Amino acid sequence: MSAGPSTFRPDIEGLRAIAVGGVVAFHFGMSNLPGGFIGVDIFFVISGFLITRHLMQEIGRSGTVDLWRFYGRRARRLLPASLLVIVATLLAGYFILAPSEQQLYAKGALFASSYVINLWLLRWSFDYFAADTAINPFLHFWSLSVEEQFYLLWPAFLLLVARFRPGERGVAVFLGVATVASFAACAWMTTVSQPWAFYFSPLRAWEFAVGGLVSLTVAERWASGFRFAPAMGWAGLALIVVTYLTVSEADPFPGFLALMPVLGTAMLLLSGARQSAAGPAALLSLAPFQWTGKLSYSLYLWHWPVIVFATILIPDLSLAGRLACLAATFGLSLLSYHFVENPVRLSGWLSAGSVRSLGLAALLTSSGVTLSYGAAQVAARSVDPDQKLIAESAARSSSARQVDAGCVASLEQTEPRSCSLGAEEPRKTIVLFGDSHADHWSTPLAKIAEANNWRVVTYLKSSCSVAEVPTWNVRLMRAYEECDAWRKSAMKEIAKLKPDAVIVAQFSYSYVENDVNGGLEHLVSRNVWGGGLRASLAKLGETGAEVVLLRDVPVHKSYLDRCVARSLWQGRSATVCDTPRDQAIDERISETEQAATAGLRGVRYVDLTELFCNATTCPAMIGGKLTFRDRHHIATPYAATLAGSMQRAIFGNQIAAHWQ
Incomplete structure (x- = not known):
């Protein structure tokens, strides 16, 4: 989300490209990047930064937050492309997966449509890195559910805190306490029951809160006068790269290891407030990063079902086959971005009233749930005696x-x-x-x-x-x-x-x-x-x-x-x-x-x-x-x-x- 053209930061668009690039590389089997999955953590920090900045600006202007308008914007941005991918995945699964699998993963689609698939995965005792997850085409929706749960609660939380302790400094204190509490719980739970630490939103809240703290303390005026901002940015980028190269699915994550990408992202966000030619912001502003960052949401949505179905059909998928999957991912992302995401997000008619956007959200959510339930029923009737x-x-x-x-x-x-x-x-x-x-x-x-x-x-x-x-x-x-x-x-x-x-x-x-x-x-x-x-x-x-x-x-x-x-x-x-x-x-x-x-x-x-x-x-x-x-x-x-x-x-x- 961008707060507006005047505050658009191209370095954040480039950072999105790094985040989605790591996730796609990891899922596509790039063994030289075993920690690519931490791209999701980068997204969490960016979301916390942008949403907190936007909400605090609104609170500063009007003393309140128009929650319905906020939820409407989020709905227009996220839900249309999400439903498109859910429906396309269910349809492809009908021809590729066995009926018993279709039944199971239709449940995943239902929970993805209702933004709680992370909780379903917890209840199902799924380990994100377990072999079973390799063919769950809706697995990646867990992070979108965490984000959507954050969007639901964060505005009300900030508004309450701002009224109790007016001013950015007071809000920063509360965010600091929330960060420490959530991180401590996450680090402990990683050693006790890693799936809870991985999937449960309150235990990931500290990553969003770090982004929020940066948005309050960065105050572009601070970064613009900080002579070592470029060096800090390069150090932050190095932290992310080191995490990509050294952390793997066998490590206890998130826990303390998640500090590396989270702090690295925070340092980049701080540094990027000063658009210096000597800092990484100049690199992240290059056209390839901008183009990929712009498509990052669609790329994230499409890449996982594409590689899942490809490896089911061709278990020993070659490098050429994976490159073809990458090309297909980009193709699908371009189509959904230009014909679904942008038209709905920028629709003047929908933007004119919160009720219209919220009505769209209700329609898309109910449609996803209904179609998922229907897919499960169709699959149940398709099971023959041999199966x-x-x-x-x-x-x-x-x-x-x-x-x-x-x-x-x-x-x-x-x-x-x-x-x-x-x-x-x-x-x-x-x-x-x-x-x-x-x-x-x-x-x-x-x-x-x-x-x-x-x-x-x-x-x-x-x-x-x-x-x-x-x-x-x-x-x-x-x-x-x-x-x-x-x-x-x-x-x-x-x-x-x-x-x-x-x-x-x-x-x-x-x-x-x-x-x-x-x-x-x-x-x-x-x-x-x-x-x-x-x-x-x-x-x-x-x-x-x-x-x-x-x-x-x-x-x-x-x-x-x-x-x-x-x-x-x-x-x-x-x-x-x-x-x-x-x-x-x-x-x-x-x-x-x-x-x-x-x-x-x-x-x-x-x-x-x-x-x-x-x-x-x-x-x-x-x-x-x-x-x-x-x-x-x-x-x-x-x-x-x-x-x-x-x-x-x-x-x-x-x-x-x-x-x-």
Whole structure:
């Protein structure tokens, strides 16, 4: 938003270009710019600066704020393009996404239309950087919801404060207090529950408030007399660039890390008040920055659904393909800017009365909600029996979870909790020990136990390795100390139980460096992995139990439930979802794990890969059943068919006498 032609600052337009450029580069897979997502934080500070400046000028002139006029302007500026993108995305999704996905993301469209999708994402326990988010075409609307919630409350807040403490200095004091309180809460929450810190508007309010403080303290007269303003501007730009280059999705963000782009933006805004040829304002005023900044809102709206749908249709999208997506994004942005944004924003008829603009807002909002609801209903009627079967297969819980959802310890849990499957008075007791990749084996193990009058006792914890290695939890965004405590206690309980056998399974590809599930940070080297694994296996072997380490399952290139459902919807074969064996398996990890078991008494390594892959391919469907419910968790109906093969591989000829 610009306060008017006389106060237009081209450096802010250029700063918008830097912000949207970082976000687009990050989402388009530019690995050299891992922190590009912080462009959103730049937008927040700019919004706080411009809106606060405009509102304080109005309060200064009239002593009040015309709230309806303010809301009307915001509605004309934001809602038409937003609704256009929502409708276009729903329409494209009808042809590209499976009906089950259409139903889910139509809900996202509904909440985006009503400006609360950030709260929906919180309730849905979505991590912005989790793999699930990669195909949510409405994910990026979270920041627009935060902005719109800010626009709704900020004018009334400023008006109230200005009446209580007249003058810019009094308002600045209140903004300072709000900044410190919001930032402190955000920094704390980042360490406790990062999604709340990321999505929840009050915990992002400090970024807007910083912009507001700058608008009050900058007083162009101050910056114009500040001889070091250009140097401060370059330092601010450097802070943003450093954040773009060094911060990544694996870091605890926003928290203290968000200070870098926020302070960098504040420094640029302060510096830019003095339009010096020696400062970055001159660079940001260049035509490419101005042109891109002018399109920044449309670019932000269009870029995400474009890249999401492109990567769904072409999973291995090349550089040329991504450049084509970039060109498409610019093309769509130009069209919406010239034919939707500007005509509505500059409409004299709409501007003539607040009631007209607010009526438009009500019409656009209700239209978005209605169309989203209608899209969900259409999708629900489009699900055929085969698609329903795939969805049910992916949703079925493992045997352990069917006994009790608490069988798999949560992230914060440190005390082990065992669950028992099979006979109450068993001939033999087997312990299943590990993370969610151990859990999916509970289904065939339960069938084996039932057939042989055995008992299976599970010790399971999400994202926790059996190997004694440092673990970083991507959801907690910190060292996973709870895993270390849980593992130690669980192993003590296993020793007290004195089982006949311990089956160990874990998602190795999420803990150790590999070429299959790459791109993750904080992975340990294979040497460290082998040493930590050997230490744990040796301790388990000291219990006197037979210890069996299962090789990790293959990791597919796509979420099989979604991919197969889409292929059915599009009339294609499910084989399009198969993954070449050499892309699903890293043989070096298997070699490291086999070496870790070598020479350990009573410890064996069992490879069940042939249950999922042939010599060249890991199919998405085997025997008419979905093999995995996502990329790497075995679908429960398929897991149930593996009991016989698993029993022969683990309890067969090698130790048959021991188990008969």
